[in-house]
Amino acid sequence: MKISNDLVVGMYQKMLKIRKFETKAMNLFAEGKIPGFVHLYLGEEAVATGACANLNDDDYITSTHRGHGHIIAKGGDLKYMMAELFGKETGYCKGKGGSMHIADATKGILGANGIVGAGHNIAVGAGLAAQYRGSQQVCVCFFGDGSTNQSTFHEGLNLASIWKLPVVFVCENNGYGISLSQEKHQNITDISMRAVSYNIPGVTVDGNDVFAVYEAVNEAVSRARKGQGPTLIECKTYRHRGHFEGDPTTYRSTEEVEQWKKKDPIPRIEKYMVDNKVLRDDEIKALHDEIEKQVEEATKFALDSKDPDVASAVEDVYTDIVEEAR
Amino acid sequence: MRKMTYAQGIKEGMRIKMLENPDVFIFGEDVGQFGGCFGVTAGMYDEFGEKRIRDTPISEGAIIGAAVGSAAAGLRPIAELMFIDFTTVGMDQLVNQAAKMRYMFGGKITLPMVVRLPAGAGVRAAAQHSQSLEAWLTHVPGLKVVYPSSPQDAIGMMMTAIDDDNPVMFIEHKVLYGLTGEVEDEVKPIPFGKANIKKEGNDVTIVTYGKQVYDALKAAETLAKDDIDVEVIDLRSLYPLDKETVFKSIEKTHKVVLVSEETKRGAFTGELAAMIAEECFFECDAPITRVGALNCPIPFSPVLEDYVIPGEKEIVEAVKSLF
Ligand SMILES: Cc1ncc(C[n+]2csc(CCOP(=O)(O)OP(=O)(O)O)c2C)c(N)n1
Ligand SMILES: [Mg+2]
Numbered sequence: 023m024k025i026s027n028d029l030v031v032g033m034y035q036k037m038l039k040i041r042k043f044e045t046k047a048m049n050l051f052a053e054g055k056i057p058g059f060v061h062l063y064l065g066e067e068a069v070a071t072g073a074c075a076n077l078n079d080d081d082y083i084t085s086t087h088r089g090h091g092h093i094i095a096k097g098g099d100l101k102y103m104m105a106e107l108f109g110k111e112t113g114y115c116k117g118k119g120g121s122m123h124i125a126d127a128t129k130g131i132l133g134a135n136g137i138v139g140a141g142h143n144i145a146v147g148a149g150l151a152a153q154y155r156g157s158q159q160v161c162v163c164f165f166g167d168g169s170t171n172q173s174t175f176h177e178g179l180n181l182a183s184i185w186k187l188p189v190v191f192v193c194e195n196n197g198y199g200i201s202l203s204q205e206k207h208q209n210i211t212d213i214s215m216r217a218v219s220y221n222i223p224g225v226t227v228d229g230n231d232v233f234a235v236y237e238a239v240n241e242a243v244s245r246a247r248k249g250q251g252p253t254l255i256e257c258k259t260y261r262h263r264g265h266f267e268g269d270p271t272t273y274r275s276t277e278e279v280e281q282w283k284k285k286d287p288i289p290r291i292e293k294y295m296v297d298n299k300v301l302r303d304d305e306i307k308a309l310h311d312e313i314e315k316q317v318e319e320a321t322k323f324a325l326d327s328k329d330p331d332v333a334s335a336v337e338d339v340y341t342d343i344v345e346e347a348r
Numbered sequence: 349m350r351k352m353t354y355a356q357g358i359k360e361g362m363r364i365k366m367l368e369n370p371d372v373f374i375f376g377e378d379v380g381q382f383g384g385c386f387g388v389t390a391g392m393y394d395e396f397g398e399k400r401i402r403d404t405p406i407s408e409g410a411i412i413g414a415a416v417g418s419a420a421a422g423l424r425p426i427a428e429l430m431f432i433d434f435t436t437v438g439m440d441q442l443v444n445q446a447a448k449m450r451y452m453f454g455g456k457i458t459l460p461m462v463v464r465l466p467a468g469a470g471v472r473a474a475a476q477h478s479q480s481l482e483a484w485l486t487h488v489p490g491l492k493v494v495y496p497s498s499p500q501d502a503i504g505m506m507m508t509a510i511d512d513d514n515p516v517m518f519i520e521h522k523v524l525y526g527l528t529g530e531v532e533d534e535v536k537p538i539p540f541g542k543a544n545i546k547k548e549g550n551d552v553t554i555v556t557y558g559k560q561v562y563d564a565l566k567a568a569e570t571l572a573k574d575d576i577d578v579e580v581i582d583l584r585s586l587y588p589l590d591k592e593t594v595f596k597s598i599e600k601t602h603k604v605v606l607v608s609e610e611t612k613r614g615a616f617t618g619e620l621a622a623m624i625a626e627e628c629f630f631e632c633d634a635p636i637t638r639v640g641a642l643n644c645p646i647p648f649s650p651v652l653e654d655y656v657i658p659g660e661k662e663i664v665e666a667v668k669s670l671f
Contacts, residue, residue, distance in 0.1 A: 057650055058472035109649030120474045120648030136476035137437070138406050171405035199406050201382035207405040273382060332655040339644045347642060348655070
């Protein structure tokens with residue numbers, strides 16, 4: 023498949039945005055500036071980027087607790103994201119959601135989710151809505167290897183398969199669900215083989231190769247748009263950081279981490295671009311600076327924003343009822 | 349006396365029973381070498397081995413269901429859910445199976461199982477990891493529901509929970525895990541259905557449990573400056589419930605404030621209020637008053653979360669409104 027230079031550069035920018043946003047979030051968390059739990063997407067940038075490069079603004083995605091990368095890849099705004107991590111009133115969710123619950127309905131982002139496995143069935147519903155309306159929309163459902171042991175995985179794929187729904191199930195197999203390696207949490211190594219149970223296509227790709235992800239999802243999306251039903255795509259990848267910031271990560275060896283860092287998706291696409299004369303080193307450097315600046319601006323925006331007014335706590339529970347606050 | 353944390357107390361209770369009875373074993377997500385998301389089972393994998401400290405996949409239905417099945421088949425499982433919020437994922441196994449099997453089968457099946465449930469807000473974990481869901485559980489006949497507030501109670505109540513022949517929902521407040529307290533050298537099981545009078549007083553009774561015990565004790569100190577003498581009762585066990593201690597106290601103070609961190613609508617404190625209204629009404633000379641969280645999900649932003657969940661301030665205000 024021929025991937026245009028513009029698309030290559032576009033995907034590279036997205037990946038770099040994720041990398042720099044997450045690195046900043048990591049540092050801010052370490053400085054005690056971001057409260058709560060933070061699950062970083064560092065190392066997995068190629069998956070969200072390669073998948074979302076096939077989507078339009080009105081296509082849907084469902085995300086996970088490790089959602090920052092999905093949201094950036096689907097066109098989320100760094101400023102509102104960063105403000106949400108700080109719990110500020112200017113954040114995507116007015117400070118009510120935090121890192122684990124960012125959503126942007128205008129971009130088809132049906133939300134990061136704190137319940138492992140919750141997205142499988144929500145994605146089915148979004149696909150159902152698209153099919154029902156006869157629109158050409160699709161829904162990409164992102165989920166981790168660990169989540170494939172929830173009953174929702176089976177329920178969602180089964181329903182999507184019998185109703186031929188336009189859903190692309192994108193599994194981010196990073197080898198672990200918190201401390202439990204895949205070997206200990208399931209009896210298979212390739213999650214894509216589960217597709218057999220639903221008689222739908224299932225493929226495994228190198229999740230650190232943005233082109234491989236792009237191509238697999240491209241085919242799945244065009245099948246979905248043609249009414250040919252769901253696909254299961256497994257992207258093998260790795261998280262550079264612990265499960266959450268503060269995780270001592272005693273369950274994996276330094277050698278393993280180092281091995282995977284050699285497969286870091288970002289230097290890989292940079293090398294591709296230089297080798298194929300898509301961008302020169304100085305142009306790459308300029309992009310780094312540019313995105314760094316965007317992340318700094320987002321951080322400043324978040325820091326300068328106000329905390330939400332406490333009375334807003336009781337708003338948004340219903341469309342039409344707001345109870346009295348204290 | 350020795351000192352330990354609430355988390356260590358829970359572990360100590362489990363260890364004592366595991367050393368005593370080979371049928372007691374633990375499973376849940378990351379409870380093995382990782383030691384549990386909140387470190388409660390830290391070191392237990394090394395002590396007891398992988399047969400008795402088992403990591404499970406992320407499958408709450410299977411976790412609760414396997415507890416039901418293994419208990420029905422004669423073992424004494426302790427299942428850990430990482431957050432009480434995840435009971436929702438395994439609710440059938442809990443409500444339709446664990447709670448009802450004995451009854452439906454005419455008393456022919458016994459389910460000696462414990463489900464550990466880290467609960468509560470205050471750690472900026474937002475709406476899906478911060479709930480107080482005790483009222484859902486106390487609503488279901490067949491489940492016992494307990495909620496220790498101190499390291500000492502954690503040990504003694506865990507020992508009782510494991511020895512109990514019924515499904516016991518063992519709720520733990522996340523904010524208390526690091527709390528240190530004195531523990532007697534020789535620990536004994538603490539029977540369920542026995543409240544603990546944390547502070548005696550004559551003017552008003554505060555009935556509470558879990559983390560709010562500490563907020564109530566702080567409120568009592570503040571109120572003492574206004575010459576209001578508060579009695580603080582820690583229920584410890586929500587079902588079975590120690591009505592006697594509550595009623596006796598109200599007979600003395602004639603005023604009662606019920607405190608929990610739950611969303612106020614449909615809270616367990618509502619059940620307590622109804623019970624007092626039905627059975628102890630004429631002893632009250634002021635409205636039965638409740639303190640709870642606002643009727644919204646728990647928000648992420650620290651300023652919002654602190655506003656939504658009740659604390660010392662809300663308790664003081666509620667008590668003062670009675671005078
Ligand atoms: C229903 C439910 N159970 C457990 C958890 C706790 N938890 C959060 S993330 C996680 C691991 C998820 O693993 P995986 O799906 O592989 O995603 P990854 O973190 O590797 O991206 C667990 C167990 C949860 N949030 N929801
Ligand atoms: Mg994983």
